Amino acid sequence: MNEATLARKLSQGSRLALNQAIDAYTPYLTTVVWHTVGPTASAEDVEEIISDVFLALWSHRANLCPELGLKSWLAAAARNKAIDRLRAAPPAHLPLDEASEAGSVTPEEDLEQRMFAAVLRQAVEDLPPPDGQLVFRYYYEEEKLKDIAKDLGLSVPAAKSRLLRARRKLKEVLTRGGLANDTVG
Protein backbone atom coordinates (compact mmCIF):
# COMPACT_ATOMS: atom_id res chain seq x y z
CA MET A 1 0.00 0.00 0.00
CA ASN A 2 1.54 3.33 -0.98
CA GLU A 3 1.64 6.41 1.25
CA ALA A 4 -1.32 8.16 -0.35
CA THR A 5 -3.51 5.05 -0.12
CA LEU A 6 -2.49 4.52 3.48
CA ALA A 7 -3.29 8.14 4.31
CA ARG A 8 -6.66 7.85 2.57
CA LYS A 9 -7.55 4.67 4.48
CA LEU A 10 -6.49 6.32 7.71
CA SER A 11 -8.59 9.37 7.04
CA GLN A 12 -11.53 6.98 6.58
CA GLY A 13 -10.89 5.63 10.09
CA SER A 14 -9.22 2.31 9.28
CA ARG A 15 -7.45 0.82 12.31
CA LEU A 16 -5.85 -1.72 9.98
CA ALA A 17 -4.25 1.15 8.09
CA LEU A 18 -2.97 2.55 11.38
CA ASN A 19 -1.33 -0.77 12.23
CA GLN A 20 0.18 -0.92 8.75
CA ALA A 21 1.53 2.60 9.21
CA ILE A 22 3.12 1.58 12.52
CA ASP A 23 4.81 -1.36 10.84
CA ALA A 24 5.96 0.72 7.91
CA TYR A 25 7.24 3.82 9.69
CA THR A 26 8.48 2.72 13.13
CA PRO A 27 12.05 2.02 11.88
CA TYR A 28 12.23 5.43 10.21
CA LEU A 29 10.76 7.28 13.19
CA THR A 30 13.19 5.50 15.48
CA THR A 31 16.10 7.18 13.72
CA VAL A 32 14.31 10.54 13.77
CA VAL A 33 13.51 10.39 17.48
CA TRP A 34 16.84 9.02 18.59
CA HIS A 35 18.60 11.66 16.57
CA THR A 36 16.59 14.36 18.34
CA VAL A 37 16.63 13.10 21.91
CA GLY A 38 20.18 11.76 21.73
CA PRO A 39 21.51 8.23 21.98
CA THR A 40 21.35 8.11 25.76
CA ALA A 41 17.57 8.15 25.74
CA SER A 42 16.18 4.77 26.70
CA ALA A 43 14.45 2.50 24.22
CA GLU A 44 11.30 2.76 26.32
CA ASP A 45 11.29 6.56 26.07
CA VAL A 46 11.72 6.39 22.31
CA GLU A 47 9.00 3.76 22.08
CA GLU A 48 6.68 6.00 24.08
CA ILE A 49 7.38 9.05 21.92
CA ILE A 50 6.75 7.05 18.75
CA SER A 51 3.53 5.65 20.20
CA ASP A 52 2.42 9.21 20.92
CA VAL A 53 3.18 10.14 17.32
CA PHE A 54 0.88 7.41 16.03
CA LEU A 55 -1.81 8.38 18.55
CA ALA A 56 -1.56 11.93 17.25
CA LEU A 57 -1.76 10.59 13.70
CA TRP A 58 -4.96 8.80 14.63
CA SER A 59 -6.38 11.97 16.21
CA HIS A 60 -5.47 13.92 13.08
CA ARG A 61 -6.73 11.32 10.63
CA ALA A 62 -9.65 13.45 9.50
CA ASN A 63 -7.29 16.30 8.61
CA LEU A 64 -4.71 14.33 6.66
CA CYS A 65 -3.97 15.31 3.09
CA PRO A 66 -3.49 11.96 1.28
CA GLU A 67 -1.69 13.65 -1.59
CA LEU A 68 1.04 14.81 0.83
CA GLY A 69 1.59 11.29 2.13
CA LEU A 70 2.40 10.43 5.72
CA LYS A 71 6.15 10.44 6.08
CA SER A 72 6.77 14.16 6.35
CA TRP A 73 3.86 14.59 8.75
CA LEU A 74 5.10 11.73 10.94
CA ALA A 75 8.68 13.00 10.91
CA ALA A 76 7.64 16.51 11.93
CA ALA A 77 5.37 15.17 14.65
CA ALA A 78 8.13 12.87 15.92
CA ARG A 79 10.64 15.72 16.08
CA ASN A 80 8.16 17.93 17.92
CA LYS A 81 7.21 15.29 20.43
CA ALA A 82 10.86 14.43 20.98
CA ILE A 83 11.65 18.12 21.55
CA ASP A 84 8.70 18.37 23.92
CA ARG A 85 10.10 15.40 25.82
CA LEU A 86 13.52 17.06 25.99
CA ARG A 87 11.90 20.21 27.33
CA ALA A 88 10.01 18.29 29.96
CA ALA A 89 12.84 15.95 30.95
CA PRO A 90 16.19 16.15 29.17
CA PRO A 91 17.93 12.77 28.98
CA ALA A 92 20.08 12.80 32.02
CA HIS A 93 22.05 9.62 32.26
CA LEU A 94 23.57 6.95 30.14
CA PRO A 95 21.07 4.12 30.30
CA LEU A 96 23.41 1.30 31.06
CA ASP A 97 20.61 0.29 33.40
CA GLU A 98 18.42 -0.28 30.37
CA ALA A 99 18.22 -4.01 29.84
CA SER A 100 17.84 -5.21 26.30
CA GLU A 101 14.40 -6.59 25.60
CA ALA A 102 15.75 -9.12 23.20
CA GLY A 103 18.16 -10.49 25.73
CA SER A 104 20.72 -11.20 23.04
CA VAL A 105 22.35 -7.77 23.27
CA THR A 106 24.03 -6.63 26.44
CA PRO A 107 23.28 -3.13 27.72
CA GLU A 108 26.82 -2.10 26.80
CA GLU A 109 26.40 -3.39 23.25
CA ASP A 110 23.03 -1.70 23.03
CA LEU A 111 24.55 1.62 24.07
CA GLU A 112 27.48 1.15 21.72
CA GLN A 113 25.08 0.63 18.81
CA ARG A 114 23.08 3.73 19.71
CA MET A 115 26.23 5.83 20.05
CA PHE A 116 27.47 4.54 16.72
CA ALA A 117 24.11 5.30 15.12
CA ALA A 118 24.36 8.89 16.37
CA VAL A 119 27.90 9.27 15.07
CA LEU A 120 26.96 7.72 11.74
CA ARG A 121 24.03 10.09 11.40
CA GLN A 122 26.30 13.05 12.18
CA ALA A 123 28.87 11.84 9.68
CA VAL A 124 26.13 11.62 7.03
CA GLU A 125 25.07 15.16 7.80
CA ASP A 126 28.68 16.30 7.54
CA LEU A 127 29.08 14.91 4.02
CA PRO A 128 29.49 17.68 1.45
CA PRO A 129 26.41 18.55 -0.60
CA PRO A 130 24.68 16.91 -2.30
CA ASP A 131 26.05 13.65 -0.86
CA GLY A 132 24.66 14.15 2.64
CA GLN A 133 21.16 14.63 1.34
CA LEU A 134 21.55 11.82 -1.14
CA VAL A 135 22.69 9.32 1.51
CA PHE A 136 20.11 10.45 4.03
CA ARG A 137 17.18 10.26 1.67
CA TYR A 138 18.28 6.94 0.21
CA TYR A 139 19.33 5.04 3.34
CA TYR A 140 17.29 6.65 6.08
CA GLU A 141 14.17 7.73 4.26
CA GLU A 142 14.23 4.89 1.72
CA GLU A 143 13.21 7.15 -1.12
CA LYS A 144 13.51 5.95 -4.69
CA LEU A 145 16.93 6.74 -6.15
CA LYS A 146 15.44 8.13 -9.34
CA ASP A 147 13.34 10.61 -7.35
CA ILE A 148 16.30 11.75 -5.27
CA ALA A 149 18.53 12.01 -8.32
CA LYS A 150 15.92 14.10 -10.13
CA ASP A 151 15.57 16.47 -7.15
CA LEU A 152 19.33 16.87 -6.84
CA GLY A 153 19.87 17.35 -10.57
CA LEU A 154 21.84 14.13 -10.99
CA SER A 155 21.56 11.21 -13.38
CA VAL A 156 20.76 7.87 -11.73
CA PRO A 157 24.23 6.41 -12.57
CA ALA A 158 25.86 9.54 -11.13
CA ALA A 159 23.76 9.21 -7.98
CA LYS A 160 24.77 5.55 -7.64
CA SER A 161 28.39 6.46 -8.05
CA ARG A 162 28.09 9.19 -5.41
CA LEU A 163 26.42 6.75 -3.03
CA LEU A 164 29.31 4.33 -3.45
CA ARG A 165 31.89 7.05 -2.83
CA ALA A 166 29.90 8.34 0.13
CA ARG A 167 29.80 4.89 1.74
CA ARG A 168 33.56 4.64 1.39
CA LYS A 169 34.00 8.10 2.81
CA LEU A 170 31.75 7.30 5.76
CA LYS A 171 33.65 4.15 6.53
CA GLU A 172 36.91 6.03 6.34
CA VAL A 173 35.65 8.79 8.63
CA LEU A 174 34.17 6.39 11.16
CA THR A 175 37.24 4.20 11.18
CA ARG A 176 39.49 7.21 11.73
CA GLY A 177 37.37 7.99 14.76
CA GLY A 178 37.95 4.49 16.07
CA LEU A 179 34.26 3.65 15.99
CA ALA A 180 33.91 1.17 13.16
CA ASN A 181 34.87 -2.43 13.79
CA ASP A 182 37.35 -2.35 10.97
CA THR A 183 40.75 -0.92 11.70
CA VAL A 184 41.71 -0.65 8.08
CA GLY A 185 40.51 2.35 6.08
Add this chain to the structure above:
Amino acid sequence: MTRLDKLWRAVEGPGAPPRLDSGRVKARVNAVLGAGPAERRIDMRKRFCFILAAAAALAIMGTAFAAAVDWNALSAHFQGDTSLGLAYLDSEVRSVRDQNYVFAVEGSAADESNVYLVVSVTAVSDEAKAFLFSDDFNSMDTFSAYATASDGGELWAMSLGYHELQSGLPHCRRFAVDIGLEHAISGGTVYVRCGYMEKGKRVEVPITPASSVTVKIAASGTGVLKLEAEPDPASAPLTIQEITLSPFTCQMKTACTSVNIYPNIRFRMTDGSIRTQSQMLSLNSGVHSLAWTRYISELQYQFHEIQDLNKISAVIVFDMEYPLNGSRPVPAEPDPALEPFTVTRLDPLEEGAGYSIPVRELTEKLGGTFRADGEQAVCTYRDVAVVLQAGSRTALVNDRAVELKQAPAMRDGVLAAPYEAFTDAWGISACVQREDGERINEREVQLIWHDWYIVP
Protein backbone atom coordinates in the same frame (compact mmCIF):
# COMPACT_ATOMS: atom_id res chain seq x y z
CA MET B 1 17.05 -6.03 5.46
CA THR B 2 16.45 -2.29 5.31
CA ARG B 3 18.71 0.10 3.46
CA LEU B 4 19.96 1.38 6.80
CA ASP B 5 21.03 -2.19 7.61
CA LYS B 6 22.98 -2.20 4.35
CA LEU B 7 24.66 1.10 5.14
CA TRP B 8 25.41 -0.12 8.65
CA ARG B 9 27.02 -3.22 7.21
CA ALA B 10 28.96 -1.17 4.66
CA VAL B 11 30.52 0.99 7.37
CA GLU B 12 30.97 -2.07 9.59
CA GLY B 13 29.02 -0.76 12.53
CA PRO B 14 28.69 -2.88 15.67
CA GLY B 15 25.86 -5.43 15.57
CA ALA B 16 22.81 -3.91 13.92
CA PRO B 17 21.28 -0.44 13.86
CA PRO B 18 19.24 0.20 17.01
CA ARG B 19 15.57 -0.27 16.29
CA LEU B 20 12.33 -0.76 18.08
CA ASP B 21 9.90 -3.59 17.75
CA SER B 22 6.91 -2.14 15.89
CA GLY B 23 4.78 -4.77 17.60
CA ARG B 24 5.42 -3.10 20.95
CA VAL B 25 4.49 0.29 19.50
CA LYS B 26 1.30 -1.24 18.10
CA ALA B 27 0.49 -2.76 21.47
CA ARG B 28 0.89 0.62 23.19
CA VAL B 29 -1.17 2.48 20.60
CA ASN B 30 -3.93 -0.09 20.48
CA ALA B 31 -4.05 -0.27 24.27
CA VAL B 32 -4.81 3.46 24.38
CA LEU B 33 -7.22 3.46 21.46
CA GLY B 34 -9.00 0.38 22.66
CA ALA B 35 -9.18 1.50 26.23
CA GLY B 36 -12.29 3.63 25.93
CA PRO B 37 -12.63 7.39 26.19
CA ALA B 38 -12.41 7.61 29.99
CA GLU B 39 -9.05 5.88 30.24
CA ARG B 40 -7.70 7.86 27.33
CA ARG B 41 -8.66 11.07 29.02
CA ILE B 42 -6.64 10.06 32.05
CA ASP B 43 -3.66 9.40 29.82
CA MET B 44 -3.97 12.85 28.27
CA ARG B 45 -4.40 14.46 31.66
CA LYS B 46 -1.16 12.92 32.85
CA ARG B 47 0.68 14.24 29.85
CA PHE B 48 -0.67 17.71 30.27
CA CYS B 49 -0.32 18.02 33.99
CA PHE B 50 2.48 20.51 33.36
CA ILE B 51 0.11 22.79 31.50
CA LEU B 52 -2.42 22.62 34.29
CA ALA B 53 0.34 23.15 36.84
CA ALA B 54 1.50 26.21 34.93
CA ALA B 55 -2.05 27.55 34.86
CA ALA B 56 -2.45 26.85 38.57
CA ALA B 57 0.85 28.59 39.28
CA LEU B 58 -0.39 31.62 37.40
CA ALA B 59 -3.65 31.52 39.29
CA ILE B 60 -2.01 31.55 42.71
CA MET B 61 0.77 33.98 41.99
CA GLY B 62 -1.45 36.87 43.03
CA THR B 63 0.71 39.23 41.06
CA ALA B 64 -0.20 41.85 38.53
CA PHE B 65 0.77 39.21 35.97
CA ALA B 66 -2.15 37.00 36.92
CA ALA B 67 -4.53 39.83 37.71
CA ALA B 68 -4.45 41.36 34.26
CA VAL B 69 -7.19 40.26 31.89
CA ASP B 70 -6.05 42.53 29.09
CA TRP B 71 -3.23 40.32 27.87
CA ASN B 72 -1.10 40.95 24.85
CA ALA B 73 1.51 38.73 23.25
CA LEU B 74 4.21 40.35 25.38
CA SER B 75 2.57 40.53 28.81
CA ALA B 76 1.36 36.94 28.43
CA HIS B 77 4.92 35.65 28.05
CA PHE B 78 7.21 38.08 29.87
CA GLN B 79 7.41 39.54 33.34
CA GLY B 80 7.83 43.17 34.25
CA ASP B 81 7.55 46.17 31.98
CA THR B 82 6.84 44.86 28.48
CA SER B 83 6.63 48.27 26.83
CA LEU B 84 10.16 47.73 25.47
CA GLY B 85 8.74 45.11 23.14
CA LEU B 86 5.91 47.19 21.72
CA ALA B 87 7.91 47.87 18.57
CA TYR B 88 7.77 44.12 17.83
CA LEU B 89 4.12 43.58 18.78
CA ASP B 90 1.60 42.91 16.05
CA SER B 91 -1.79 43.62 17.66
CA GLU B 92 -3.96 42.85 14.66
CA VAL B 93 -6.61 40.25 15.48
CA ARG B 94 -6.84 37.47 12.90
CA SER B 95 -9.51 34.81 13.15
CA VAL B 96 -11.27 31.88 11.52
CA ARG B 97 -14.71 30.50 12.26
CA ASP B 98 -16.65 27.28 11.81
CA GLN B 99 -19.98 26.09 13.17
CA ASN B 100 -18.52 25.48 16.63
CA TYR B 101 -15.78 27.97 17.37
CA VAL B 102 -14.10 31.22 16.54
CA PHE B 103 -10.35 30.83 16.82
CA ALA B 104 -8.49 34.13 17.00
CA VAL B 105 -4.84 35.07 17.17
CA GLU B 106 -5.11 38.29 19.12
CA GLY B 107 -1.51 39.36 18.77
CA SER B 108 2.00 38.17 18.06
CA ALA B 109 5.65 38.96 18.54
CA ALA B 110 8.66 37.02 17.31
CA ASP B 111 12.37 36.76 17.03
CA GLU B 112 14.34 34.38 14.84
CA SER B 113 13.80 31.44 17.19
CA ASN B 114 10.36 31.86 18.73
CA VAL B 115 6.90 33.20 18.01
CA TYR B 116 4.81 34.41 20.95
CA LEU B 117 1.04 34.56 20.58
CA VAL B 118 -2.11 35.20 22.53
CA VAL B 119 -4.97 33.15 21.11
CA SER B 120 -8.60 32.78 22.06
CA VAL B 121 -11.21 30.14 21.37
CA THR B 122 -14.83 31.25 21.57
CA ALA B 123 -17.70 28.77 21.49
CA VAL B 124 -20.64 29.63 19.26
CA SER B 125 -23.01 26.94 20.56
CA ASP B 126 -23.86 25.49 23.96
CA GLU B 127 -22.51 22.11 22.93
CA ALA B 128 -19.23 23.63 21.79
CA LYS B 129 -19.04 25.63 25.00
CA ALA B 130 -19.47 22.48 27.10
CA PHE B 131 -16.49 20.89 25.33
CA LEU B 132 -14.43 24.08 25.40
CA PHE B 133 -14.65 24.19 29.19
CA SER B 134 -14.21 20.43 29.70
CA ASP B 135 -10.96 18.77 30.70
CA ASP B 136 -10.84 17.10 27.30
CA PHE B 137 -10.15 20.39 25.57
CA ASN B 138 -6.51 20.41 26.70
CA SER B 139 -4.67 17.79 24.73
CA MET B 140 -1.58 17.38 22.61
CA ASP B 141 -3.54 18.46 19.58
CA THR B 142 -5.46 21.46 20.88
CA PHE B 143 -3.27 23.85 18.93
CA SER B 144 -0.76 23.26 16.17
CA ALA B 145 1.48 25.44 14.07
CA TYR B 146 2.95 24.98 10.63
CA ALA B 147 5.21 26.90 8.33
CA THR B 148 6.44 26.54 4.80
CA ALA B 149 9.91 25.05 4.76
CA SER B 150 12.75 27.25 3.61
CA ASP B 151 13.06 25.20 0.43
CA GLY B 152 9.51 26.29 -0.38
CA GLY B 153 8.26 22.75 -0.03
CA GLU B 154 6.13 20.96 2.47
CA LEU B 155 4.59 22.41 5.59
CA TRP B 156 6.57 21.71 8.73
CA ALA B 157 4.80 21.13 11.99
CA MET B 158 6.56 23.10 14.69
CA SER B 159 6.86 22.54 18.41
CA LEU B 160 4.34 24.46 20.42
CA GLY B 161 3.60 25.03 24.08
CA TYR B 162 0.75 26.83 25.73
CA HIS B 163 -0.71 27.84 29.06
CA GLU B 164 -4.07 29.32 29.91
CA LEU B 165 -4.67 32.98 30.62
CA GLN B 166 -7.61 34.53 32.37
CA SER B 167 -10.33 35.26 29.86
CA GLY B 168 -13.04 36.94 31.90
CA LEU B 169 -15.58 35.93 29.25
CA PRO B 170 -18.18 33.15 29.67
CA HIS B 171 -17.86 31.60 26.19
CA CYS B 172 -14.16 32.14 25.64
CA ARG B 173 -10.81 30.70 26.77
CA ARG B 174 -7.54 32.48 26.12
CA PHE B 175 -4.07 31.01 25.93
CA ALA B 176 -0.47 32.13 25.68
CA VAL B 177 1.14 30.08 22.91
CA ASP B 178 4.82 29.92 22.06
CA ILE B 179 6.08 28.30 18.91
CA GLY B 180 9.66 27.18 18.37
CA LEU B 181 11.07 27.96 14.94
CA GLU B 182 13.36 24.93 14.85
CA HIS B 183 13.22 24.84 11.10
CA ALA B 184 14.06 27.79 8.96
CA ILE B 185 10.84 29.02 7.46
CA SER B 186 10.16 30.89 4.29
CA GLY B 187 7.54 33.43 3.46
CA GLY B 188 7.54 34.97 6.94
CA THR B 189 4.24 33.30 7.81
CA VAL B 190 3.23 30.81 10.46
CA TYR B 191 -0.10 28.99 10.22
CA VAL B 192 -1.86 28.28 13.50
CA ARG B 193 -4.93 26.18 13.98
CA CYS B 194 -7.15 24.83 16.69
CA GLY B 195 -7.43 21.06 16.38
CA TYR B 196 -11.16 21.00 17.08
CA MET B 197 -12.11 23.02 14.05
CA GLU B 198 -12.84 22.01 10.49
CA LYS B 199 -9.97 21.01 8.26
CA GLY B 200 -8.42 23.97 6.52
CA LYS B 201 -9.47 26.48 9.19
CA ARG B 202 -6.22 28.12 10.12
CA VAL B 203 -4.98 31.58 10.93
CA GLU B 204 -2.07 33.02 8.99
CA VAL B 205 0.26 34.98 11.23
CA PRO B 206 2.85 37.14 9.45
CA ILE B 207 6.19 37.09 11.22
CA THR B 208 8.59 39.99 11.46
CA PRO B 209 11.40 38.81 13.71
CA ALA B 210 13.03 41.19 16.18
CA SER B 211 16.66 41.74 15.29
CA SER B 212 19.35 39.85 17.15
CA VAL B 213 23.06 40.12 17.88
CA THR B 214 25.44 37.17 17.66
CA VAL B 215 28.70 37.13 19.59
CA LYS B 216 31.34 34.60 18.59
CA ILE B 217 32.91 33.09 21.68
CA ALA B 218 34.72 29.81 20.88
CA ALA B 219 36.09 29.49 24.41
CA SER B 220 36.13 26.67 26.95
CA GLY B 221 35.81 26.69 30.70
CA THR B 222 33.85 25.33 33.63
CA GLY B 223 30.07 25.14 33.40
CA VAL B 224 27.46 24.39 36.01
CA LEU B 225 25.44 21.27 36.72
CA LYS B 226 21.75 20.82 36.23
CA LEU B 227 19.99 18.19 38.32
CA GLU B 228 22.57 15.44 37.98
CA ALA B 229 25.26 15.43 40.65
CA GLU B 230 27.91 14.11 38.30
CA PRO B 231 30.32 14.73 36.71
CA ASP B 232 32.53 17.32 38.35
CA PRO B 233 32.13 20.34 36.01
CA ALA B 234 35.88 20.95 36.10
CA SER B 235 36.47 17.49 34.65
CA ALA B 236 34.36 18.14 31.56
CA PRO B 237 35.17 21.51 30.02
CA LEU B 238 32.29 23.27 28.33
CA THR B 239 32.87 25.05 25.05
CA ILE B 240 30.60 27.94 24.17
CA GLN B 241 30.77 28.57 20.45
CA GLU B 242 28.46 31.54 20.10
CA ILE B 243 25.70 33.43 21.85
CA THR B 244 22.80 35.09 20.06
CA LEU B 245 20.70 37.66 21.89
CA SER B 246 17.36 39.14 20.90
CA PRO B 247 15.07 41.21 23.11
CA PHE B 248 13.24 37.96 23.91
CA THR B 249 15.72 35.10 23.93
CA CYS B 250 19.33 34.08 24.37
CA GLN B 251 20.58 31.14 22.34
CA MET B 252 23.85 29.40 23.00
CA LYS B 253 25.69 26.83 20.93
CA THR B 254 27.83 24.65 23.16
CA ALA B 255 29.88 21.47 23.12
CA CYS B 256 30.73 19.22 26.05
CA THR B 257 31.38 15.56 26.76
CA SER B 258 28.50 15.64 29.25
CA VAL B 259 24.89 16.65 28.66
CA ASN B 260 24.59 17.55 32.33
CA ILE B 261 26.83 20.60 32.15
CA TYR B 262 25.31 23.92 31.20
CA PRO B 263 26.65 27.43 30.62
CA ASN B 264 26.60 30.02 33.38
CA ILE B 265 27.19 33.37 31.74
CA ARG B 266 26.75 36.89 33.08
CA PHE B 267 25.72 40.14 31.49
CA ARG B 268 27.58 43.44 31.80
CA MET B 269 25.00 46.20 31.62
CA THR B 270 25.86 49.61 30.19
CA ASP B 271 25.55 51.13 33.68
CA GLY B 272 28.45 48.91 34.74
CA SER B 273 26.36 46.49 36.83
CA ILE B 274 26.50 42.73 36.36
CA ARG B 275 23.46 40.51 36.12
CA THR B 276 23.69 36.74 36.29
CA GLN B 277 22.18 34.16 34.00
CA SER B 278 19.86 33.03 36.81
CA GLN B 279 18.61 36.60 37.19
CA MET B 280 18.01 37.11 33.51
CA LEU B 281 17.15 33.80 31.86
CA SER B 282 15.23 30.57 32.14
CA LEU B 283 15.98 27.53 29.99
CA ASN B 284 13.33 27.06 27.35
CA SER B 285 14.64 24.16 25.30
CA GLY B 286 17.76 22.22 24.51
CA VAL B 287 18.57 20.04 21.53
CA HIS B 288 21.59 17.80 21.92
CA SER B 289 23.27 15.76 19.23
CA LEU B 290 26.30 13.59 19.60
CA ALA B 291 29.31 14.21 17.40
CA TRP B 292 32.10 11.81 18.15
CA THR B 293 32.48 11.98 21.90
CA ARG B 294 30.94 15.39 22.48
CA TYR B 295 27.39 16.62 22.69
CA ILE B 296 26.74 19.57 20.44
CA SER B 297 23.91 21.48 22.06
CA GLU B 298 21.69 24.31 20.98
CA LEU B 299 20.24 25.82 24.13
CA GLN B 300 17.47 28.34 24.01
CA TYR B 301 16.82 30.54 27.03
CA GLN B 302 14.05 33.08 27.41
CA PHE B 303 14.63 36.37 29.16
CA HIS B 304 12.39 36.80 32.20
CA GLU B 305 11.84 40.39 31.08
CA ILE B 306 12.10 41.86 27.58
CA GLN B 307 15.55 43.36 27.10
CA ASP B 308 16.77 46.53 25.48
CA LEU B 309 19.95 45.19 23.89
CA ASN B 310 21.40 48.71 23.94
CA LYS B 311 21.58 48.34 27.71
CA ILE B 312 23.69 45.18 27.61
CA SER B 313 27.29 46.05 26.79
CA ALA B 314 28.86 42.59 26.98
CA VAL B 315 28.39 38.95 27.85
CA ILE B 316 30.81 37.53 30.39
CA VAL B 317 31.79 33.99 29.51
CA PHE B 318 34.19 32.15 31.80
CA ASP B 319 36.91 34.73 32.47
CA MET B 320 36.40 37.10 29.55
CA GLU B 321 33.96 39.85 28.63
CA TYR B 322 32.77 39.80 25.03
CA PRO B 323 31.34 43.17 23.97
CA LEU B 324 28.15 43.02 21.93
CA ASN B 325 29.60 45.61 19.53
CA GLY B 326 32.13 43.05 18.31
CA SER B 327 35.21 44.71 19.79
CA ARG B 328 38.00 42.66 21.36
CA PRO B 329 37.15 40.67 24.47
CA VAL B 330 38.77 41.82 27.70
CA PRO B 331 39.54 39.88 30.89
CA ALA B 332 36.68 39.80 33.43
CA GLU B 333 37.05 40.17 37.17
CA PRO B 334 36.29 36.83 38.84
CA ASP B 335 33.53 37.05 41.45
CA PRO B 336 33.62 34.15 43.95
CA ALA B 337 30.23 35.25 45.33
CA LEU B 338 28.63 34.15 42.06
CA GLU B 339 30.08 30.63 42.08
CA PRO B 340 27.65 27.71 42.63
CA PHE B 341 27.47 26.26 46.14
CA THR B 342 25.47 23.68 48.07
CA VAL B 343 22.95 24.03 50.88
CA THR B 344 21.62 21.32 53.19
CA ARG B 345 18.63 19.41 51.85
CA LEU B 346 15.71 19.28 54.27
CA ASP B 347 12.66 17.01 54.26
CA PRO B 348 9.50 18.06 52.41
CA LEU B 349 7.14 20.36 54.26
CA GLU B 350 4.12 18.33 53.20
CA GLU B 351 3.59 14.82 51.95
CA GLY B 352 4.13 14.76 48.21
CA ALA B 353 5.95 18.10 48.14
CA GLY B 354 9.58 18.53 47.07
CA TYR B 355 12.49 18.92 49.48
CA SER B 356 12.64 22.15 51.48
CA ILE B 357 15.53 24.52 51.94
CA PRO B 358 17.06 25.96 55.15
CA VAL B 359 16.35 29.67 55.00
CA ARG B 360 19.22 31.01 57.08
CA GLU B 361 21.91 28.82 55.52
CA LEU B 362 20.82 29.80 52.02
CA THR B 363 20.68 33.51 52.80
CA GLU B 364 24.04 33.63 54.52
CA LYS B 365 25.86 31.54 51.90
CA LEU B 366 24.54 33.92 49.25
CA GLY B 367 26.03 36.79 51.24
CA GLY B 368 22.65 38.22 52.23
CA THR B 369 21.37 39.16 55.67
CA PHE B 370 19.14 37.04 57.86
CA ARG B 371 17.19 38.37 60.82
CA ALA B 372 14.88 36.16 62.90
CA ASP B 373 12.16 37.28 65.26
CA GLY B 374 10.49 34.27 66.82
CA GLU B 375 9.10 32.19 63.98
CA GLN B 376 9.33 35.07 61.51
CA ALA B 377 12.41 35.64 59.37
CA VAL B 378 13.46 38.58 57.25
CA CYS B 379 16.01 37.59 54.59
CA THR B 380 17.52 40.18 52.28
CA TYR B 381 19.64 39.61 49.18
CA ARG B 382 20.11 41.73 46.08
CA ASP B 383 18.01 44.44 47.78
CA VAL B 384 14.98 42.16 47.87
CA ALA B 385 13.56 41.40 51.32
CA VAL B 386 11.65 38.15 51.76
CA VAL B 387 9.62 37.87 54.96
CA LEU B 388 8.56 34.38 55.99
CA GLN B 389 6.39 33.25 58.87
CA ALA B 390 6.35 29.65 60.07
CA GLY B 391 2.89 28.20 59.46
CA SER B 392 1.84 30.87 56.94
CA ARG B 393 1.70 30.26 53.20
CA THR B 394 1.81 33.98 52.54
CA ALA B 395 5.27 35.50 52.16
CA LEU B 396 6.11 39.15 51.66
CA VAL B 397 8.55 40.01 48.87
CA ASN B 398 9.48 43.68 49.22
CA ASP B 399 6.13 44.12 51.00
CA ARG B 400 4.17 42.40 48.22
CA ALA B 401 2.19 39.30 49.27
CA VAL B 402 3.14 36.10 47.46
CA GLU B 403 1.45 32.73 48.01
CA LEU B 404 3.81 29.80 48.63
CA LYS B 405 3.09 26.18 47.72
CA GLN B 406 3.72 25.11 51.33
CA ALA B 407 3.95 27.03 54.59
CA PRO B 408 7.47 27.39 56.05
CA ALA B 409 8.01 25.35 59.23
CA MET B 410 10.65 24.83 61.90
CA ARG B 411 12.71 21.67 61.37
CA ASP B 412 15.06 20.83 64.28
CA GLY B 413 15.22 24.50 65.20
CA VAL B 414 15.85 25.59 61.61
CA LEU B 415 13.32 27.49 59.51
CA ALA B 416 12.64 25.51 56.32
CA ALA B 417 10.79 26.90 53.30
CA PRO B 418 9.92 25.83 49.74
CA TYR B 419 12.70 26.93 47.41
CA GLU B 420 10.28 28.83 45.18
CA ALA B 421 10.10 31.42 47.93
CA PHE B 422 13.54 32.61 46.82
CA THR B 423 14.23 31.65 43.22
CA ASP B 424 11.94 34.22 41.60
CA ALA B 425 12.47 36.90 44.25
CA TRP B 426 16.25 36.72 44.22
CA GLY B 427 16.94 35.46 40.72
CA ILE B 428 18.79 32.31 41.71
CA SER B 429 18.66 28.76 40.38
CA ALA B 430 18.18 25.91 42.81
CA CYS B 431 17.80 22.16 42.42
CA VAL B 432 18.38 19.08 44.53
CA GLN B 433 20.94 17.00 42.72
CA ARG B 434 20.63 13.29 42.26
CA GLU B 435 22.69 10.36 41.11
CA ASP B 436 21.98 6.76 40.34
CA GLY B 437 22.53 4.27 43.15
CA GLU B 438 22.10 0.52 43.25
CA ARG B 439 19.90 -1.33 40.85
CA ILE B 440 16.53 -2.29 42.34
CA ASN B 441 15.40 -4.47 39.46
CA GLU B 442 15.75 -4.66 35.69
CA ARG B 443 14.00 -1.36 35.15
CA GLU B 444 14.61 0.66 38.27
CA VAL B 445 17.67 2.18 39.83
CA GLN B 446 17.76 3.65 43.31
CA LEU B 447 18.13 7.43 43.19
CA ILE B 448 20.49 9.08 45.65
CA TRP B 449 19.48 12.63 46.48
CA HIS B 450 22.17 15.14 47.36
CA ASP B 451 22.02 18.65 48.78
CA TRP B 452 20.62 21.74 47.12
CA TYR B 453 22.82 23.09 44.32
CA ILE B 454 22.50 26.85 44.13
CA VAL B 455 23.61 29.03 41.23
CA PRO B 456 23.42 32.73 42.24
